[in-house]
Amino acid sequence: MTAHNTQVLMKRHPAGMVTEEDFSIVQAALPRPEAGQALVRNLYLSLDPYMRPRMDPLRSYVEPLKPGELMPGGTVGEVIESNDPELPRGTLVAASLGWQTHGLVTKATVRVLDPGLGHSSAALSVLGMTGVTAHYGMIKLGQPKAGETVVVTAASGAVGGIAGQIAKLKGCRVVGIAGGPEKCRYVVEELGFDACVDYRAADFEAQLAAATPNYVDVLFENVGGPVMDAVLKRINDHARIALCGNISQYNAKEPYGIKGMRELLMHRVTTYAFVIADHRDYWPTALAELSAWHREGKLRFKEDVAQGLTSAPAAFIRMLTGANFGKQLVHLAT
Known part of the structure; x- marks a missing residue:
């Protein structure tokens, strides 16, 4: 067993776009489990947009990170030492251990994974926070009805891709917005959206209008900024917006x-801003349906996997700038 725990800390608050110099990589002592605890060796780390606002010293739904603190994040790992008979060695668990190779858990702080449900990394995407976020935002807030038009921004991303597929399962016409022809092809040909519009195209708004002839009933919003405003010009009366993310503004x-x-008011649009951490009681409902769809092959997803914890800062920056493709993970070398 390795004698140390590699960690990635936030060295300083970023000034605009995150840089690799905003992080520090340190070696800490390997923690030892006490009674009721287990030591986990992390196998995968999830990198998600919500981490960027936490790096700013601003009031939010959680305390912002302070310089020198461990970067937060969801993880999947294996129990390698345990003082809890309910978490024996070899147990696979999903937890929130952050950007580090090892961490301590208790039974109350983990979700024990069933290896029969597929590759363990899915617990950080379609069968984890990503999937639950998409499910809650689309089903609970968007309330899509068969025949309606649904627009999903960042449609090739981890949450957007699942959200759009859920809307398709509910019988909607689904239009994605993504960056570049390759991502748009993936959204239509692999994920099954009816159309996808490249927001980088010179005639983006004209293409969006052509793709939404009946206007937009549900917007699953991950991007914000000018992209969101373009969709608001196409919004229907009494539409619903699930405001999930604002990634275009996180480094602005x-x-x-x-x-x-004006569009929000004139069209009497209901807008719901949500953070899935507020809705832990919803997870069992969402995971049950997501797991069934996953088993039936009705949900497709793509992973972008960086190798080694030291690659996490660069992979995080790639995700924030849209250079990644799919759910951004880090496979932690052992």
């Missing part, structure tokens, strides 16, 4: 805001 020095307030 000057916030863009929302310029389409």
Whole structure:
């Protein structure tokens, strides 16, 4: 067994776009489990957009990170030492151990994984927070009805890809917005969306209008900024917006805001801003349905896997700039 625990800390608050110099990689002593605890060797780390706002010293739904603190994040790992008979060695668990190779857990802080459900990394995407976020935002808040038009921004991303497929399962016309022809092809040909519009195209708004002839009933919003405003110009009366993310603004020095307030008012649009951490009681409902769809082959997803914990800062930056493709994970070398 290795004698140390590699960790990635936030060295300083970023000024605009995150850089690798905003992180530090350190070696800490390997923690030892006390009674009721187990030591986990992390196999996969999830990198998610919500981590970027936590790096800013601003009031939010959780305390912002302070310089020198461990970067947060979901993990999948294997129990390698245990003082809890309910977590024997070899147990696979999903937890929130952050950017480190090892961590301590208790039975109350983990979700024990069933190896029969497929590759363990799925517990960080379609069968984890990513999938539950998509399910809650689309089903609970978007309330899609058969025949309606649903638009999903960041459609090739981890959450957007699942959200759009859920809307298709509910009988909707689903239009994605993504960056670049390759991602748009994936959204249509692999994920089964009806159309996908490249927001980088010079005629983006014209393409969006052509793809939404009946306007937009549900918007699953992950991007914010000018992309969201473009969709608001196509919004229907009494539409619903699930405001899940605002990734275009996370590294902006000057916030863009929302310029389409007139559309929200004139079309009486209901907008729900949500953070899935507020809805832990919803997880069993979502995971049960997501697991069934996954077993039946009705949900497809793509993983972008970086190798080794030291690659996490660069992979995080790639995700924030849209250079990745699919769910961003780090496979932790052992």
